[in-house]
Amino acid sequence: MSKTCENRFKRPAFLEVDLKRLALNTKNIKKTLGPEVELLAVVKADGYGHGAYEVSKVVLENGAGSLGVAILEEGIELREKGIKSPILILYPEFYGREKMIVEYDLESTITDFEFARMLSLEAKKQKKTSEVFLKIDTGMGRYGFFAEKSYEFFKKIKELENIKIKGILSQLSEAEGEDKKSALKQINKFKEVLKRLEFLNQRDLIKSIANSAAVLNLSESYFNQVRVGLLLYGVYPSEELSKSIRVEPVMSLESKIMFLKEVEKGSFIGYGRTFFTKRKTKVATIPLGYADGYPRLLSNKGEVLIRGKKAPVIGRVCMDAFMVDVTDILGVKIGDEVTLIGKNGEEEITACDLAFWSSTINYEIISRMGKRLPKVYIN
Ligand SMILES: Cc1ncc(COP(=O)(O)O)c(C=O)c1O
Numbered sequence: 028m029s030k031t032c033e034n035r036f037k038r039p040a041f042l043e044v045d046l047k048r049l050a051l052n053t054k055n056i057k058k059t060l061g062p063e064v065e066l067l068a069v070v071k072a073d074g075y076g077h078g079a080y081e082v083s084k085v086v087l088e089n090g091a092g093s094l095g096v097a098i099l100e101e102g103i104e105l106r107e108k109g110i111k112s113p114i115l116i117l118y119p120e121f122y123g124r125e126k127m128i129v130e131y132d133l134e135s136t137i138t139d140f141e142f143a144r145m146l147s148l149e150a151k152k153q154k155k156t157s158e159v160f161l162k163i164d165t166g167m168g169r170y171g172f173f174a175e176k177s178y179e180f181f182k183k184i185k186e187l188e189n190i191k192i193k194g195i196l197s198q199l200s201e202a203e204g205e206d207k208k209s210a211l212k213q214i215n216k217f218k219e220v221l222k223r224l225e226f227l228n229q230r231d232l233i234k235s236i237a238n239s240a241a242v243l244n245l246s247e248s249y250f251n252q253v254r255v256g257l258l259l260y261g262v263y264p265s266e267e268l269s270k271s272i273r274v275e276p277v278m279s280l281e282s283k284i285m286f287l288k289e290v291e292k293g294s295f296i297g298y299g300r301t302f303f304t305k306r307k308t309k310v311a312t313i314p315l316g317y318a319d320g321y322p323r324l325l326s327n328k329g330e331v332l333i334r335g336k337k338a339p340v341i342g343r344v345c346m347d348a349f350m351v352d353v354t355d356i357l358g359v360k361i362g363d364e365v366t367l368i369g370k371n372g373e374e375e376i377t378a379c380d381l382a383f384w385s386s387t388i389n390y391e392i393i394s395r396m397g398k399r400l401p402k403v404y405i406n
Pocket of ligand 1: 069237254256258
C-alpha cells in the first residue's frame with residue numbers, strides 16, 4: 028500500500044481516499060453489467076468530493092468507458108489534466124458556452140433546439156464534429172424534451188451540420204424504492220420514444236437512463252449504457268436497496284484531538300450555549316467544522332470515534348472546529364486519532380450515519396466534503 032499525499036503541511040484533518048477500493052468497486056459494477064453495457068462514471072462535483080482527476084484515472088483503468096460531469100468547467104479541468112476519454116456534460120449548458128465545449132472536445136446534453144443550432148455553428152467554425160446526447164423528460168420534470176414532442180426536434184437536430192447524435196438520455200426520478208411502478212413507467216416511455224427514432228442509426232446509438240439505484244434494483248433499465256456515481260464511491264443509495272453488488276466506502280474523514288480540557292458540572296459548551304454539562308466532563312476539540320463540509324446540523328447529534336469508542340458531539344459545530352465528550356474514553360490525549368467517517372477499532376461511522384443525523388442524504392455529505400480538506404490517496 029502506498030500513499031499519495033496532498034496534505035503537504037500535515038493538517039490534522041483530512042480525507043483519506045482509498046483508490047484500491049474504488050478500483051474494486053468499479054470492477055464489481057462492470058462485472059454485473061457485462062461487456063454489452065457501457066459504464067459511464069459520474070465524476071461531477073469533484074468526483075463526489077473524492078477528487079475528480081484521481082477518480083477518473085482509476086475508473087477508466089478498471090472498466091468505465093466514459094465520464095460524466097455536471098458543468099463545462101469540470102470537463103475542462105479533466106481535459107487540462109490529460110484525460111482523453113469521452114466526457115459528457117450531463118446537464119444542458121447555457122448559451123455562449125458552446126465555444127469551449129467544442130474547443131475541449133466535450134459532449135453535450137441537448138434539451139433545446141437553439142443550443143444545438145449554436146453548437147453546430149461553433150463546431151463548423153472550429154472545423155470539428157461535436158457529439159451530443161438528446162435528453163428526454165420521461166417523468167423527472169427537470170430537463171429534457173417532452174417525449175411526445177421530441178421527434179420533430181430530433182429530426183431537425185439530425186440535419187444540423189457538424190453535429191453527431193451519439194445517444195439518447197433520460198433520468199429516473201425514483202429508482203431506489205421497493206415500488207418500481209413509476210420507474211418502470213419511465214422506462215417504458217423511454218422505450219416508446221426509442222422505437223420511434225428509426226431515422227437515427229440505432230445500432231450505434233447510446234441509450235441511457237440508469238443511475239446507481241437502477242443498476243441495483245432494475246436490470247430493465249440498463250439498455251447499452253448506465254451512468255453510475257454514488258455506487259462507485261462505495262455508498263449505497265438507500266439502506267433498503269438490495270446490496271447485490273459488493274462495494275466498499277472509498278472516503279474516510281480523519282482528524283486528531285487538538286485541545287483537551289476538563290470542565291466542571293454545569294458548564295456551557297459552544298456558541299449559543301446549547302450544551303450544558305451534567306457531570307464533570309472531559310471535552311476534546313476537533314479542528315474542522317462546517318466550512319470543511321462537516322454539517323452544522325450535527326450539533327449535539329453527531330458522533331466520532333476515538334480509541335475505538337464513540338464520542339458524542341456536544342454544543343454547536345462551528346465553522347472550523349467542534350467539541351466532543353470524551354469523559355468515558357480511557358487514556359485519551361491530544362493527538363489521538365479521530366474518525367468522523369470510517370472505521371476505528373471495531374466501530375464504524377458511515378456517510379449514511381452522518382446523513383441520518385443531519386436529516387439529509389449521503390450524496391450531500393460526501394459531495395460537500397473536501398473543499399478545504401487535504402486528501403490522502405491510498406494507491
Ligand atoms: C444525469 C445524471 N445521471 C447519473 C447520475 C448518477 O447518479 P448516482 O450517483 O445515483 O449513480 C446523476 C447524479 O446525480 C445525474 O445527475
